[in-house]
Amino acid sequence: MHLSLNQSQKLLLKSSSRNSFYSIDCKETHGVVVRLNSFPLESPHSIRILCSCNGLVCIGVVRNHVFLGELTLWNPTTGDYKTLPDVQFSDRNRLQTVGFGYDSLNDDYKLVRITNCNRLSSCRYRVSLYSLKTNAWKKIREIPDHNVVQFDPLLGKWAPNGSIYWEACCQSKIIVFDLKKEKFTELLLPNEIRQEESHKHVIELGGYLGVYYRRPPPNPEILLWTMKEDDDAQKQKWTKLMTLPGHRWRPFCSLENGKVLLYKRELNFLIKFAVFDPKGIRKYPIHRIRDFSGRLVKYTESLVLLNSR
Numbered sequence: 001m002h003l004s005l006n007q008s009q010k011l012l013l014k015s016s017s018r019n020s021f022y023s024i025d026c027k028e029t030h031g032v033v034v035r036l037n038s039f040p041l042e043s044p045h046s047i048r049i050l051c052s053c054n055g056l057v058c059i060g061v062v063r064n065h066v067f068l069g070e071l072t073l074w075n076p077t078t079g080d081y082k083t084l085p086d087v088q089f090s091d092r093n094r095l096q097t098v099g100f101g102y103d104s105l106n107d108d109y110k111l112v113r114i115t116n117c118n119r120l121s122s123c124r125y126r127v128s129l130y131s132l133k134t135n136a137w138k139k140i141r142e143i144p145d146h147n148v149v150q151f152d153p154l155l156g157k158w159a160p161n162g163s164i165y166w167e168a169c170c171q172s173k174i175i176v177f178d179l180k181k182e183k184f185t186e187l188l189l190p191n192e193i194r195q196e197e198s199h200k201h202v203i204e205l206g207g208y209l210g211v212y213y214r215r216p217p218p219n220p221e222i223l224l225w226t227m228k229e230d231d232d233a234q235k236q237k238w239t240k241l242m243t244l245p246g247h248r249w250r251p252f253c254s255l256e257n258g259k260v261l262l263y264k265r266e267l268n269f270l271i272k273f274a275v276f277d278p279k280g281i282r283k284y285p286i287h288r289i290r291d292f293s294g295r296l297v298k299y300t301e302s303l304v305l306l307n308s309r
Contacts, residue, residue: 242276
């Protein structure tokens with residue numbers, strides 16, 4: 001089910017004024033912006049990029065800034081897509097967050113859907129898990145410490161270790177969902193930023209979990225850590241990769257030779273890119289992108305088939 005084309009990494013962006021999508025080659029020597037003609041859906045409402053895994057992208061429909069619960073998986077390389085079935089056992093609560101990833105043990109792509117429970121319910125969140133292999137949803141047990149945890153409005157990030165990660169608002173931890181075990185766990189942030197209430201963000205760096213902290217003025221800087229896998233879970237620890245000057249740029253993903261791709265949003269839906277390397281920040285060799293809206297995701301060109309529509 002998992003077939004890649006020479007591991008070519010792309011960035012996917014969406015236009016703010018229409019449901020048009022653009023792809024950018026992640027290689028520094030290219031940076032060509034290409035409009036994608038393979039997006040198959042038409043909707044009177046706004047289409048939003050939610051999250052991605054390998055060559056597949058999860059798309060949601062938004063009306064008046066509220067997700068309608070309609071989810072579609074799309075392969076930008078092949079144009080293949082699949083609209084997911086409704087969650088029959090879920091009420092129409094507001095969608096809080098989703099996460100999408102690959103379970104290598106079962107060779108299956110899975111999507112986690114988390115909604116707010118209504119006021120009359122004893123739970124805070126309701127969790128549903130979709131399997132591409134079975135094309136069906138099932139219920140998942142409650143999130144640990146569900147009366148305390150508040151999900152960051154950003155969506156879950158998937159790492160190749162088979163887990164999805166969310167930042168927990170105003171918390172010293174990260175919420176983890178293991179796609180193989182289908183269970184939630186928690187992971188403490190680096191000691192240096194556990195007491196900070198905001199400006200902490202989870203990213204994927206070179207196949208590993210990463211986290212960065214944007215220290216605000218008067219001494220602005222960005223601190224970046226990564227956690228690599230170890231057979232002994234007790235030996236897993238955060239390792240600081242680098243400190244970047246300033247706080248306007250946001251780390252997005254790793255490039256070749258330990259470099260990090262940065263981006264920042266400005267007025268008038270403008271997005272800029274830069275590369276951080278030992279020589280410092282420099283411009284990314286693509287023109288600035290206007291009319292950009294929503295989420296920026298990375299995907300790998302892939303031949304993964306979604307088969308039915």
